[in-house]
Amino acid sequence: EGISLDDWAKIRQLIIEVKNKEVGREVMDLLETKGYSCYEKVHPLMAGLAVIMIYAHLDPREPGETTLIEKPTQLPHLRWFNREILKQEVIDYVKGHLPNYMIPDHWLVLDHIPTTRHGKADKKKLQHLVATQLAPSVNQVSNKTEADVARIWKEVLGIEEIDVTANFFQVGGHSLKATKLIVALNKSFGTQLKLSQIFEKSTVREQAVLVDANTNEELWKIKPAPDAGSYALSRAQQRFWIMELVEQKTYASNMPGSVKFSGILDTAAISTAINFLIAKHESLRTIFPTVKGVPRQVILSPDHTKLKIDQVDLTGNPEPLKVAKEIAIKEAKVTFDLTSWPLFKVKVLRLNSDLYILLFTIHHIVSDGRSLEIIVEEMMANYNAIIEEKPMSQKSLQIQYKDFATWQNDLLKNGSLKTQEQYWLSQFMNMPVAEIITPEFQRPNTFTTAGANVEIMLQNETIYRALRTRERYDMTEFAFIFAMINLVVLCHSDRTDTTIGVPFSTRDNELLEEQIGNYLNLLAIRSQSEEQMTFKEYLSNIRQVVYDAFQNNSYPFDLLIEKLEVEQYRNRMPLFDIGFTFNHANRLLFEGKDRKIFKNLTVELFEKTYQSVKADIWFNCYVQEDGYKFNLEYNSILFSENRIAQISAT
Numbered sequence: 001e002g003i004s005l006d007d008w009a010k011i012r013q014l015i016i017e018v019k020n021k022e023v024g025r026e027v028m029d030l031l032e033t034k035g036y037s038c039y040e041k042v043h044p045l046m047a048g049l050a051v052i053m054i055y056a057h058l059d060p061r062e063p064g065e066t067t068l069i070e071k072p073t074q075l076p077h078l079r080w081f082n083r084e085i086l087k088q089e090v091i092d093y094v095k096g097h098l099p100n101y102m103i104p105d106h107w108l109v110l111d112h113i114p115t116t117r118h119g120k121a122d123k124k125k126l127q128h129l130v131a132t133q134l135a136p137s138v139n140q141v142s143n144k145t146e147a148d149v150a151r152i153w154k155e156v157l158g159i160e161e162i163d164v165t166a167n168f169f170q171v172g173g174h175s176l177k178a179t180k181l182i183v184a185l186n187k188s189f190g191t192q193l194k195l196s197q198i199f200e201k202s203t204v205r206e207q208a209v210l211v212d213a214n215t216n217e218e219l220w221k222i223k224p225a226p227d228a229g230s231y232a233l234s235r236a237q238q239r240f241w242i243m244e245l246v247e248q249k250t251y252a253s254n255m256p257g258s259v260k261f262s263g264i265l266d267t268a269a270i271s272t273a274i275n276f277l278i279a280k281h282e283s284l285r286t287i288f289p290t291v292k293g294v295p296r297q298v299i300l301s302p303d304h305t306k307l308k309i310d311q312v313d314l315t316g317n318p319e320p321l322k323v324a325k326e327i328a329i330k331e332a333k334v335t336f337d338l339t340s341w342p343l344f345k346v347k348v349l350r351l352n353s354d355l356y357i358l359l360f361t362i363h364h365i366v367s368d369g370r371s372l373e374i375i376v377e378e379m380m381a382n383y384n385a386i387i388e389e390k391p392m393s394q395k396s397l398q399i400q401y402k403d404f405a406t407w408q409n410d411l412l413k414n415g416s417l418k419t420q421e422q423y424w425l426s427q428f429m430n431m432p433v434a435e436i437i438t439p440e441f442q443r444p445n446t447f448t449t450a451g452a453n454v455e456i457m458l459q460n461e462t463i464y465r466a467l468r469t470r471e472r473y474d475m476t477e478f479a480f481i482f483a484m485i486n487l488v489v490l491c492h493s494d495r496t497d498t499t500i501g502v503p504f505s506t507r508d509n510e511l512l513e514e515q516i517g518n519y520l521n522l523l524a525i526r527s528q529s530e531e532q533m534t535f536k537e538y539l540s541n542i543r544q545v546v547y548d549a550f551q552n553n554s555y556p557f558d559l560l561i562e563k564l565e566v567e568q569y570r571n572r573m574p575l576f577d578i579g580f581t582f583n584h585a586n587r588l589l590f591e592g593k594d595r596k597i598f599k600n601l602t603v604e605l606f607e608k609t610y611q612s613v614k615a616d617i618w619f620n621c622y623v624q625e626d627g628y629k630f631n632l633e634y635n636s637i638l639f640s641e642n643r644i645a646q647i648s649a650t
Helices: 005-010 021-033 044-049 083-095 123-133 144-157 175-189 195-200 204-214 235-247 267-280 320-332 369-387 401-413 418-427 460-472 477-491 535-551 557-564 641-648
Strands: 013-018 036-041 052-058 254-262 310-313 344-352 355-363 451-457 497-505 520-528 578-583 602-605 617-624 627-635
Touching (some): 013 021, 021 036, 021 052, 144 175, 144 204, 175 195, 175 204, 195 535, 235 401, 235 520, 254 320, 267 344, 320 344, 320 355, 418 557, 451 641, 460 477, 477 497, 477 535, 477 578, 520 535, 627 641
Parallel strands (some): 310 344
Antiparallel strands (some): 036 052, 254 355, 254 602, 344 355, 451 627
């Protein structure tokens, strides 16, 4: 009823669900009178519901014409007497017909499917069954070490229940949380585990064994260096000292920041807060003179390093914001003399009675990204204490940056990093061809950091597909994103041998967690792909390459350059022209739930003062609550906007 004769001819195939044989026979009789071929099927898994499926299709009209509906594939013999056997046979069957990412994670065998009074599956009762019978079985801790490691996991991951066999990176862990985990483990157990070991041993049970085997490793403990008039530079400091020597009076190594305050800013309190910070951290009192032809770091006394903050009053200016931007750009490009203190500058601009801008520029030789966060956090805490008329924190540091530098140099002298050295030398036994992505314009004879950038926000659907792919191939978040970036590079290059530079923090000792200083190493991650590789083989290769690089992250990049006897070009980075930074932290210190709060002030970041880039192209990935945000920085002397648009659209 309700279907005209003409419409019947248009309906080529039907699948109808009926709830008893009598009704099924009537339906089949009707369909056969309309020219359909029919058959019925009671699926074994639906036997408890007495549901019958009617399959019907019109016979082919033309020679060779086929139908889409065929008789459903029979399930293999199911031994109903054993639920586990039944479940496994169903799983095996499904695995043979569906891709891995479509295979359910959990299976539940029931005596019958609960139904409503209309004979349909009762979804509410099914949900209750799932909630009660599929409650996750948690592998509990079996000893004190496992219990302590599990407690640390809960703190780092912010979850209540920990399965000791669960993979850290599949229950909310990522590279930033892995860093926090390694610091917490080392602090709690007195070990000196390396970050790479977390990637290798990624369950509570495995890490507990690792902890028990590595407790009290004297070699990796950082101790205060003996008092001296000067100290050796760390390898990271040497890298920036050489850059400064080669480039001479450049702002390429500057780390500028600017903050806008709305409210009444107490400039005297800001000055006191910053000077208290300077007295606490030796890095902020360090200069780099040459002693007998060798650069050394000299720490100045707090009594001789009182910083006077420059203040500029723009309240009478007709365009204070415009002038403030111009001053910010100028301050960001200030040059430093590494032999003279200070190696940072602070300036406060007053735009009106309740609007201020604080400009802060520091040289990279005494700072890194984490250091800037520490500076903001401690300056804020000191400022708030002063405003509230409370004492500032007197907590001192157990070690200072010079102690880390001395320890690192000792490691290199006693051969503790020899294995890592051999790994990196083997990676570059045959030197790669530079310029993976050929510049459009001629490269200048001198190093240039003139840059521009484009930003990309991925859609949620794209992110979901990416995450499912990552899980399917068992890759960490960093390794997967790196693989995708490398794939983009390959798409715009005629080479299959790529090297991408990745900054890597060496703060895997709990004593370094709150230190100001340059703790960055550079990993030149080289991968060689083959055109006939499948996607699975490509990802497997990248996963291994990244893992190996992380395993050997302590060997200094600049020392590798020395060992390889790479020519130090005046106009480019050695070994790589493409860089990648993966940042899981929120870039905006003054937004979100973890924002920094100054007493009686509304704070936000001021506009970025200028664009600079340390390589030809640098990919930045920021993981935010609403997805991944990519910032592609590029050297505007070498590439046009159109060329970069092509790359960013890949």
